[in-house]
Amino acid sequence: MKKYWKLISIAVITVGTIGFFYIQSALAGSNYPEFEIETLGGNDEEVQDLVLYGNYMEGNIKGNDFQITAEGIQYNRDLSYFDRLDRRDRFPELKRLQQDYKSFMRGKNSLSQLAESETHIVYADVTGNSGEMSFRIEVLDKEDNEQTAFTVEVPDDEKDSFIYVEQVYMDGEKVKVVTRNHVNGSMDGFTTEIHVYEFNIGDQILTGNEMILSYSEGSTDQTMTHVYKPGDGSKLQSDTHAIFVMEEWETDEEGGYYSQFAESKVISIDMETNEFTEFVLPDTLQGVENTVLLENSQGDSMLYFPKNNEHGLEIVVIDLENEKMDEKRSFTFERDNINMNSGPPVTAIQDGKMYIITQTNEEYALSNIFVVDVQSGELLYEGQITGLNGNVKSMEYFFHIFDMAIR
C-alpha cells in the first residue's frame, strides 16, 4: 500500500475537497441577503401570484440574480440546475401551454407567434429564404387534441429578405398574422413593411394580405425610424389590437452619426378590421414607450403608460378609439420616495389589474409595488421590497427589479 501513496492521496484529497465543496454549498446555500415583500396597504392576496425578477450586487462584484415572491427571495444560484435549465419560469403563459399541450408546443418558444382561444391554439411561422418563403400555420383543437398544419406560400416574397411574425390573432376559423417584412435593401436604405395576412384554417388558404404600413429604416431625408413592439414578449398576445411603437430620429446630413430624438408614436392595428391608427405621444410620455400596456375594458381599448414623475407614480391613459389622452381616467399616486433616476417602472397587466414596480430612493426600502384596478383606478395593493434588518451588511449595493411575471 505504501507504494500507492501518491495515487491514494491525490484521489482522497480530490474527492474529499470537491465533495466537501458541493455538499457544503448545497446545504448552506448562498449567503446573499434576504429581501421580502412588505405590505403597506390593501389586500396582500393581490401579490400571491406575482414573481419579480431582479439582481443584487454588492460593490459591483458580489451578487446574483434572484426572484422574489410573497414567500420570499430565491437566488438563482440556490436553484437546482434543472430549475435553472427550465427558463420558462419567466414566461408563465408559455410554461402553462407547454405543460398542457406538450406535444403541440414542441419547438414553439415565442409567445408572439401563438394565439389561444377557448377551443384552439394557433401557431404561425415563416420559413425559407427570399423568393421561396412560406407560412406554416399549426392549429390545435383543444377538445379532441387534434393537430392540423398547413403551409401557404408567401405572396410577393421575392422582395422580402426576412419576415418576422409579430402577433397572431384568432377569431373562429379566421386567423390573422401580423408580420414585419424586411424588404431587400435598396439604395435608400432598408424598407420595412407591416402586413396583416389573413387565413382561413378550415379551407387552409390565405384569404387576405394587407400592407398596413411601410417605412424606411435607413436615414433618408434626415430621419431615422425605428419600430418595435413594446414589452418583453412574456405575454400571450391574444389582444384585439396589435401595438407598435415608432420612434423617429432626426439625423444630420452626414448620415446619422449625430441623431436627435424627434418624436414617438403608438401605432395600433385593430385586428378585427385591420384599421390602423397612429397616436403621436406627447412630450411627457417620450422615453417611457416600452412600458405601455394595452387593455380592453367595456369594449374600449385603452393604452396605459405608468411613469415616474416628481409627484409620484402617474398613470396616463390613452383612448385608442378617440386617439387622445383620457384625462379623466389618468391618475397619480402621490409618493415622495420614488427614485426619478432609476428609469421607467416595470409593468404588467392581467385580468384588469395593473402591476407596477418602481425603484425607491430610500435606504432599506428598495422598490414600491402597486396593484391597480384598471377600470376604477383604485389602488388594490401597495407594498415594498425591503431588506431584512441586519442582512444587508454593506451600503454599497445595487438592487434592481428588471422583470415580473404573474403565475
Add this chain to the structure above:
Amino acid sequence: MIEIKEITKKFGRKKVLNGVSFTAEKGEITCIIGVNGVGKTTILNAIMNLTPVNSGQILINGEKIHKGSYENVTFIPDAMTMLPQMTISQAMEFMQDFYNTWNQKRASEILGFFKLKESDRISELSKGNKAKVNLLLGLAMDVDFILMDEPFSGIDIFSREQIAEVFTSHLIEDRGVIITTHEIGDIEHLIDKVVLLDQGVVLKEFNSEEMRETEGKSVVDVMREVFKA
C-alpha cells in the same frame, strides 16, 4: 511450441514478410539469420502482437496470443523496455509488480552474474550494460519461451562473451529460445535450429546438428550456399 504459419506483413507497399512459416520448440534454440532489414525483428514483434500481420497465424502452445501469454513468453528487444530514469531495482520491482512469473531469486542471481548494481540508473549505463539489463528483465521470468532480438549487436566484446555464456547456463536450460542475428559467430555452436531469411521469405529451415552429421556442413557453410545462390 511456437508455430508461425504463412505470415505476411506489408509496410505500405513493401512486403516485409511474405508467407513465413517455421516452428520453434521448447528446449531448443532457434536462430533466425538474415542480413539487416529482412524482417527478423518484425517476426518477433508479430509473435508478441506488437506489430499486426496482414495474414497468417501465430500459435503459442496451440493458442493465439492473449494477455496470459505474456506470462509465458518474454521478449528481449533490441531497445530498452524500461524508463531511463528508473534504477535497476525499480525496473525489477516493476516486473515483480506486474508479472506473476517473475522470479526474484533468479533475478538476483543474474544481477550478480552480470555484475550489475541495483542502484544504477538505466540512463547512466553503458550500451553493453543496458543490453544486460534487458536480458536480466527477460531471463528472470519463469517462462517457456524467450525471444531475443540481436542480443549481440553493437556491444563490446567482453559483454558479448558474458552474454554468450548465458546460453550455456542453467538460465536457458529447457526453455525455448528464438534469437535473431545477422552474424552467427558468437553462438554458432549453441544453436539447435536455423531459419535462413531473405527478402521476407524463409530460404531454408534446418537442424544444425543433423546438418553437420548428415551433410557435414556447418551453419556458416549452409549460409554461404544459400545466400550466394
Add this chain to the structure above:
Amino acid sequence: MNRYIKLVNFEISRFIKLYFVLIAITVISQVTGTIMISSQYVNSASEAIYQHGVSIEQFITERGLMSMFQVTASLWFLGPIALCIAALIFYTFFIWYRDWFAKNTFIYRLLMLPTARINIYLAKATSIFLLVLGLVALQLFLIPLLSTILKWIVPVDLRLDMSVTELIDSFFYLQIILPQSFVEFLIYYGIGFMVVFIVFTAILFERSFRLKGILLGGVYGILSIAIFTMPFFIFIDYLYPIELLAVETVLGLIVAAMSIWVSHYLLTKKVMV
C-alpha cells in the same frame, strides 16, 4: 491490487514531479499575487488618505472595495491556471507519445504486460482525470487561503469579503472550472473526459496507421463531435431543455463507450510499436 490500479499509480508517478512543479507555481504565483495586489491597494489607500487627505468613503467610491475578485481577475491568479490547463492538454498527447519516442521505448513493456491492453488506455485516461481534478481541488483549497491572506493585509473597512461560492458567481472563468452545482460539475467534466477519450482514440489511430492514421484519427474526432453535437443542429427547436439534456447524456456516454471500444480494437489488433 489489480493491474489497472497499478498502472494508474505508475502513470501518476511518472508525472508527479512535473505535477508538483505545477502546484508549486500555482501556489507561489497566487499567494504572491494576493500579497502584491492587496498591498498595492492598502498603499494607495494610505497614500490617498494620509497624504492627500481623501476621506475613506471617497477613496472607496473611486477605487471600489478590495476583494478576492481583484485577485482572481489578475494574471497572478489566472496565469498559473492557464499554464496548468495548457500543461495537461499537452500531456494528454504526451502521455502516449512519450512511450514511443525518445530513447526509451517503454511501449514494448506496456503492450507486453499480462493484462488487457485497454487497461493501459483506461489507466492513462484515469490519470489525466485525477490530475485535472486534483488541480481543481487545489484551487478550492487555495481560495480560502488567499482570502485569509487578503484579510490579514487589508483592513475590514476597505474590503468586501466573499465566500468561495460568491466569488465563483462573480467571475465567469471560475464558473467554468467550478460550476455552480454538482450536476453542472458532472456535465462539464463529463464532456471534458469524453473529449479526452476521443483524443486518445485519435492518437491510437495515428499510432496504428501512422500517416493514414492522422487522417483517420481526424475523421474519428470529427465524427464523434458530430454525433455529440447533432441534437443542437437537428432537435434544438424540437426538444425541451430537460429532454435535450437527457439525449446529450446518452450521446455522451455512447461516444465515450464507442471510443473505448474502438481503442480496444486498435490496441489489440492494429497498434504498432
